[in-house]
Amino acid sequence: MEQHSHITLPKGSIEKTTTTLNIGPTHPATHGVFQNIMEVDGERVVSTEQTVGYIHRAFEKLAERRPLYQITPITDRLNYCSSPINNMGWHITCERFLKIDLPKRVDYLRVIIMELSRISDHLICNSIVGVDTGAYTGFLYVMQYRELIYEIYEEVCGSRLTTNIGRIGGFERNFTNTAFTKLEKFLNEYPGVLREFEKLFTRNRIFMERTQGTGGISAARAMNYGFTGPNLRAAGVDYDVRVQQPYSSYQDFDFKVPVGTTGDNYDRFLVRNAEMWESISIIKQAYQKIQEFKGADAEIYHADVPEYYLPKKEDVYTKMEALIWHFKIIMGEIDLPKGQIYSAVEGGNGELGFYLISDGGRTPFRLHFRRPCFIYYQAFEELIKGGMLSDAVVTLSSLNLIAGELDA
Amino acid sequence: MALTNTYIQEKLVEKFNDQVFQFSTDSGILSFESAAENNLKVLQFLNEEPSLGFTFLTDLCGVNYPDNNGAELVVVYHLHNFIENIRIRFSIAVPVAKPDVFTATKLFESANWMERETYDFFGINFIGHPNLKRILNVDEMDYFPLRKEFPLEDQTRIDKDDEMFGRG
Numbered sequence: 001m002e003q004h005s006h007i008t009l010p011k012g013s014i015e016k017t018t019t020t021l022n023i024g025p026t027h028p029a030t031h032g033v034f035q036n037i038m039e040v041d042g043e044r045v046v047s048t049e050q051t052v053g054y055i056h057r058a059f060e061k062l063a064e065r066r067p068l069y070q071i072t073p074i075t076d077r078l079n080y081c082s083s084p085i086n087n088m089g090w091h092i093t094c095e096r097f098l099k100i101d102l103p104k105r106v107d108y109l110r111v112i113i114m115e116l117s118r119i120s121d122h123l124i125c126n127s128i129v130g131v132d133t134g135a136y137t138g139f140l141y142v143m144q145y146r147e148l149i150y151e152i153y154e155e156v157c158g159s160r161l162t163t164n165i166g167r168i169g170g171f172e173r174n175f176t177n178t179a180f181t182k183l184e185k186f187l188n189e190y191p192g193v194l195r196e197f198e199k200l201f202t203r204n205r206i207f208m209e210r211t212q213g214t215g216g217i218s219a220a221r222a223m224n225y226g227f228t229g230p231n232l233r234a235a236g237v238d239y240d241v242r243v244q245q246p247y248s249s250y251q252d253f254d255f256k257v258p259v260g261t262t263g264d265n266y267d268r269f270l271v272r273n274a275e276m277w278e279s280i281s282i283i284k285q286a287y288q289k290i291q292e293f294k295g296a297d298a299e300i301y302h303a304d305v306p307e308y309y310l311p312k313k314e315d316v317y318t319k320m321e322a323l324i325w326h327f328k329i330i331m332g333e334i335d336l337p338k339g340q341i342y343s344a345v346e347g348g349n350g351e352l353g354f355y356l357i358s359d360g361g362r363t364p365f366r367l368h369f370r371r372p373c374f375i376y377y378q379a380f381e382e383l384i385k386g387g388m389l390s391d392a393v394v395t396l397s398s399l400n401l402i403a404g405e406l407d408a
Numbered sequence: 409m410a411l412t413n414t415y416i417q418e419k420l421v422e423k424f425n426d427q428v429f430q431f432s433t434d435s436g437i438l439s440f441e442s443a444a445e446n447n448l449k450v451l452q453f454l455n456e457e458p459s460l461g462f463t464f465l466t467d468l469c470g471v472n473y474p475d476n477n478g479a480e481l482v483v484v485y486h487l488h489n490f491i492e493n494i495r496i497r498f499s500i501a502v503p504v505a506k507p508d509v510f511t512a513t514k515l516f517e518s519a520n521w522m523e524r525e526t527y528d529f530f531g532i533n534f535i536g537h538p539n540l541k542r543i544l545n546v547d548e549m550d551y552f553p554l555r556k557e558f559p560l561e562d563q564t565r566i567d568k569d570d571e572m573f574g575r576g
Binding site: 052053056058060061062064065096097221223224225226237239244245339340341342343344351353355357365366368370374375376377378379407408 | 434435437439463464465466467469471472484486490493495497516517518520521522525529542543544545546553554558560
């Protein structure tokens, strides 16, 4: 051992009885760029330290130099599994702040898009839980139907993942007939798929044994940790922003708020599945309400707010007023009113809040995003402590952590 | 009895007298301020007083007002009472020279990372925090990027000349 005498090990590292295990930043089990430094005793987790911030992009700072409409593409990149909800949450914040009233038809169109993205968010999360418990089939199966949702986005706004959908005051264009045809196709095909997906998992012995009783949390602890969304509801608290502070006319819809009891991985899975059924029902109701608009009413897709909503291109070329507004909006020359607002929507994984402070300038003085998964990821250590390492992986995916939202 | 903003305000004034001030209802949410050293007392009262019951810390963030001498840095708490479904906004201000605030982690576990984030971006020192270190930025960073003095764009760049559009 003479030749190794120059190596000095940290004190206590030989006597240590636990193993340090590094999971991430890029690891198939993390489904995103974040790191976990775990102390494990055999296969039991003793402690863990979560490191986040690998894709931090300083959105809050960027937002301080951008007019409102330029902040929408930033919000895409928070929870990128359900970008439209973020976009619309931001538009709704602006509209509340600027006191813009929206026509009902716009609200209902938004509800359709938001519920579609809730489905695509939950679908990914639940099928990934399946992948981590060893069932790849469900994931590949439902992925095809996320494609149908993305095709609807594409028809409405032109893009698929980072959607930048809608504008302050409504949508950039009316839904085409193709969009509605695609929506109908989705509504016809998806319930059968979801039923089959549930058949694969819900009463599957292996899946139940892997998920029941792991990663559980009590309602009181979940609230103390700032849980929101499906994760809080799985612990038994029926808090849903859509019900508590309705936005975009959610009060016009009839839907249930599914809750669990134990807050474990299995309950989170069940709550998300149940929410997908509710989303389907909300979309159907909204589609029906939209079909009731006839004649000129069926052509309304934005509110009349020339200060914030870009005029039609042909009007810009032919009308003085439209040209002025176009220029002022694009150059960000519209002063905001003074004040502050906190406005929240029910995002894919919890309460997505926007705290906007304006000092009367053209850009926000300060904009803070309340990102749900940043707040509840703190509880990860408490959820997995003392459990098996393989359960920690399932817990990680069933929390629905999205790296873009963690890091902002 | 449904909880109203008026009742909350009365209750707070009754308990803290002139220690709580600047009441306003901006966009429906009751907002108020207190001195920085009272932040824990106020938060604890809001949390534990049965008739108020603000048991959920929705959000905690910092704001920098460089022109407010002696109160440059502000910490804003958003609390929520789920049962009565009412929100409240509470803020405290500290000087940038001595940005010391008591940590709320004893009351709310969720404050842990939110305070770390606020420290990371504004340099607010949360006294008593179990693990106050940077969270989103690299550990080696020696400035607080969301303070207004920190420029958004690299001022030494010469390839961008857009003074016309107010970015110069």
